[in-house]
Amino acid sequence: MSGNTLGTLFRVTNFGESHGPAIGAVIDGCPPGLALSEADIQAELDRRRPGTSRHVTQRREPDTVEILSGVFEGATTGTPIGLLIRNTDARSKDYGNLVDTFRPGHADYTYWKKYGVRDPRGGGRSSARLTAPTVAAGAVARKWLMQEYGVRIRGYMSQLGPIPIPFVSWDDVQGNPFYAPNAGIVPELEAFMDQLRHDGDSIGARIEVTAEGLPAGWGEPIYDRLDADIAHAMMGLNAVKGVSIGSGFDCVAMRGSEHGDEIGPDGFMGNHAGGVLGGISSGQPLRVSLAIKPTSSIRIERRSVNRANEPVMVQTLGRHDPCVGIRATPIAEALLAIVLMDHALRHRGHVNRAV
């Protein structure tokens, strides 16, 4: 198992490199009878697509998805859904100067150490471009979860570098390229990014993802807890360095009398738990936070070595996102959808109670 499949009953197998002929995914385990067309998937792909504002990479990839199998007369058949996205804007020459060196903070060093192969074309397999098949598969899960259980998955950026973004409204999220739930703060974010690009540097971000409407009972303790599988999926996303649930790291300084959410006849009176108790969903909204590190490909010169282990200075001139967190929201939503659908199927296979 070399690690390119996500999920147990709803399984997504991802393939491709950023500069090869194509990328894609095979979804195995989608139940039959879900209405599905390429438009359903394209809508989500368009949300993560590069080139949509000056604050993200200017690489132009239409990311057009083709459904190769598993759908007949507009509905899933229960057989594998093959998804194909052709690469169209490779421009490998941008990376010519990187063939022999390693970018500080980048996976090119560890891929070379592991596989003995140096694929300089845009990061090859380690490129953030490989999140597109994940988003495509997530679109299927998202649609199924809404239809079968009324589960709604949404996310937003809660911090850009040093700037916290107070939550104002879900309505604000779609109106700006940052997925900021706060229209008023957008000019400050834009000014920050403009200066950052000018500096040739990059920045981290924090993303929140939620799922509302899911029933109590999903999750398979003790190891495959719902939150454990969410953590696995999220930490498997490029640049993520931290994952937390509910009050997250704030729980360290809290007392049990404060953190343990009391229960009344109308339900829980708080949600420090973030919707999971003992690895099983409680019926409250799921709340997940991600810490996303700054992009490692920057214009500023940095010390590194080449394959002969000689010291070199490295400067990355290709088209890169100065903040990968900006496009991370739809990807994190997709990952959450995949994990939830997988656990919905696992639960009904294992327990089969009315959920």
Place this chain on the structure above:
Amino acid sequence: MSGNTLGTLFRVTNFGESHGPAIGAVIDGCPPGLALSEADIQAELDRRRPGTSRHVTQRREPDTVEILSGVFEGATTGTPIGLLIRNTDARSKDYGNLVDTFRPGHADYTYWKKYGVRDPRGGGRSSARLTAPTVAAGAVARKWLMQEYGVRIRGYMSQLGPIPIPFVSWDDVQGNPFYAPNAGIVPELEAFMDQLRHDGDSIGARIEVTAEGLPAGWGEPIYDRLDADIAHAMMGLNAVKGVSIGSGFDCVAMRGSEHGDEIGPDGFMGNHAGGVLGGISSGQPLRVSLAIKPTSSIRIERRSVNRANEPVMVQTLGRHDPCVGIRATPIAEALLAIVLMDHALRHRGHVNRAV
């Protein structure tokens, strides 16, 4: 797959309830030829055992392990290693008043929702007692990693509730019940805990775990990254609500020119990455942080409901850890050992390069 197995090639299957006849694990995938005796495992079990100081639960469980299979004439045979730990101090009567109610913050509510079963005996399957088989299996992985690769795994508590614990020395860690790397701060921790017990409340904690000596190249992107599988294992530990790697959530406010660790002929010049780049080990020390929530079983009365959804007040009088984080360090070490050994085997199966 109902979630009680951890790992792909080195697989640990956990069984048991806190108040049933026994708990244990089956390890499948341990290579032949590892010298192994019950003493190797017992040493680790003794580190997590309750009742060793006044700051942890006074439940007395000797936690004596018996090796049932997989070892012949003092060495592993390559076949499954069955591990058995008998429960000896059940005292189910302590839990009598909980049969019909749900503790705020506790898994008893969600287990009931999922399985339709209310097992009041000490939390049953959701008890922290089920970390003992994990620790036993981790002892095997720890020994193998040291012998085959010289990998050393250690951990410590870096914060107890509101009290940060500055790192002074590894030597300090074993000399106190908190796994605090700072002998000078122990009196303050003890005083804090004494007051907390007096209050009938509980508290969170933060734990750091590291692995030194592992080679570059372990991890199977894109989904089963080394850090993703670590996050899965750690978030699968009772009470953990956050996991981070390297600089963790601090990366949000950092620039790429600061976070990306530069490289020189003698190796990396920093370790913000925490030993993982692109999901693959870089050869630097692995650095993992855990946020552990306060115990949900406290003496303070809290609002809840019973199975008829009527409001009740709940007070938990059994013997519970007021800070589950105190005993979490050896458990987190065990989980890290299991994940690393699994990835070592996966790597040599998949790539088979000299590592």
Place this chain on the structure above:
Amino acid sequence: MSGNTLGTLFRVTNFGESHGPAIGAVIDGCPPGLALSEADIQAELDRRRPGTSRHVTQRREPDTVEILSGVFEGATTGTPIGLLIRNTDARSKDYGNLVDTFRPGHADYTYWKKYGVRDPRGGGRSSARLTAPTVAAGAVARKWLMQEYGVRIRGYMSQLGPIPIPFVSWDDVQGNPFYAPNAGIVPELEAFMDQLRHDGDSIGARIEVTAEGLPAGWGEPIYDRLDADIAHAMMGLNAVKGVSIGSGFDCVAMRGSEHGDEIGPDGFMGNHAGGVLGGISSGQPLRVSLAIKPTSSIRIERRSVNRANEPVMVQTLGRHDPCVGIRATPIAEALLAIVLMDHALRHRGHVNRAV
């Protein structure tokens, strides 16, 4: 994954050696709410137990099972079911003369080649004794299948060495040690076995297993077809060298107009298919055949080598079944039960239609 787990959602992990402290299994994935006691399991274990007639090994193992977990107040909880069987009649001295040599046809040669370990104690892990945990787990599956779907699993011996056993009646099967569905032929079978024991030789057998009452729709093509998973389970049983479905190898000489079972308003008009079409159950009775080779441990002297690859003569004097096929029927039934329950859970997870 070193291969000691059977199933995907209903998972049986087997551990133990014939002459170690204990053997057993962990069942993960049994739904909650199944009434279960040790007596349910013991009944099946007693059917495969050695020492019940002069035609099987005279080794005396009570094979008493203990349920360690997963059952509370007489019903399954949905958590792992730990099953323990202590070894009580080891008598390792019987095997003393085998330490350094390899029995023709036996696994001791290949285990040594694979693991580099020579465990002479009764075959260690390769002993037929390790079918006891399989039978124990199968007892759980069998009970669940009957209760949830009315599925009935039965088997019989259809040939003993050169003697075909024409099917007369299911009633005959339990009245003789051979599981022969034909009381009239039993004296001939007994005489054959008496002569065989006198010769110090062993013999093969053929076993039929059936499942009636299962619905159409179980099986997950294209690779994990129902019959493919049955073949995997059956060929994973010691001494099995062939598995077939329905008309089996007879299909080679048949025409499509003869083999393809016609369908009428009242159902299929034949069952050459053996209950599976395209890897999915058709609703007809499942029909599986097994070819079981003669025991390799015989009293007759045979040419072999020792660990130094020097020629030796080998004669096996321990207590062995002269026909392992005699006790194979309840084991094959157990394997079929495990596979069917696994596919029932997989089907309801994946498709969730009324079945």
Place this chain on the structure above:
Amino acid sequence: MSGNTLGTLFRVTNFGESHGPAIGAVIDGCPPGLALSEADIQAELDRRRPGTSRHVTQRREPDTVEILSGVFEGATTGTPIGLLIRNTDARSKDYGNLVDTFRPGHADYTYWKKYGVRDPRGGGRSSARLTAPTVAAGAVARKWLMQEYGVRIRGYMSQLGPIPIPFVSWDDVQGNPFYAPNAGIVPELEAFMDQLRHDGDSIGARIEVTAEGLPAGWGEPIYDRLDADIAHAMMGLNAVKGVSIGSGFDCVAMRGSEHGDEIGPDGFMGNHAGGVLGGISSGQPLRVSLAIKPTSSIRIERRSVNRANEPVMVQTLGRHDPCVGIRATPIAEALLAIVLMDHALRHRGHVNRAV
């Protein structure tokens, strides 16, 4: 896990329908550094391609494979290998009359029962066309096995309907459309097939597959024995109704003194075991036999029902193989290659001894 992935470390995920846009596979787990081009794969695809003689379906599919990922500068990178084969000769109208009825012996009935979907286009997912991705993936495994271990995989037809085909020479196999190892018998086979086509009927066949050169030690008992995984793969092939190893069902009538292969300083003195003892390869040639049923789609009218369960007569007029066994040899070879490569990787991950 809905069953469309084969293998544990070398994993093949298959997608597609016979009359959709495309079919294909994703191989995950191929080690880096294997020289690989589309020509390597195309050669094997051409061996199973339809339309190459008058004895197989006249459907014309060029079956041109495109490598989408996982290969860089002519060698594998260790990342997933995406393989795409476009469908070009759909002609769905041939199947128009089947929309509402079920062919006796065919999977269309059980697919409809399972998924609730009636996809009449050439059998959709259950079509033998879906063996093409398997063959493509097998080509990769076959090349790797030869290069790394010198393993050679070959197969032939040993019986066509009532006509046994005595083995004469491997040289004869490639010179005729039947993969018959006996040039002299080919005219008889051709005459038989000509008459069969004239009758509008179909016929079964028996195939032998062997692997030579593999080391002792592959296989993971007790459940995932090498022969168990071979049985799973082979029984997962369309139309296979029986699988056996070595002397197969003949073992039923054999004595231990005859079946157990004696060993001398130069190796085994026979191969009734077919290269596997106790589920582990012995170093002798692997010998596998398959029974393949006659095609269910025939011109002869047969009794069946429609979706309203009313009696109808069904006659299948599309282009079908009158003997699917004729093209089965390269497919069975591919399946054996996939299983062996998977076990080679599992063995070196788990045991890592020189093999």
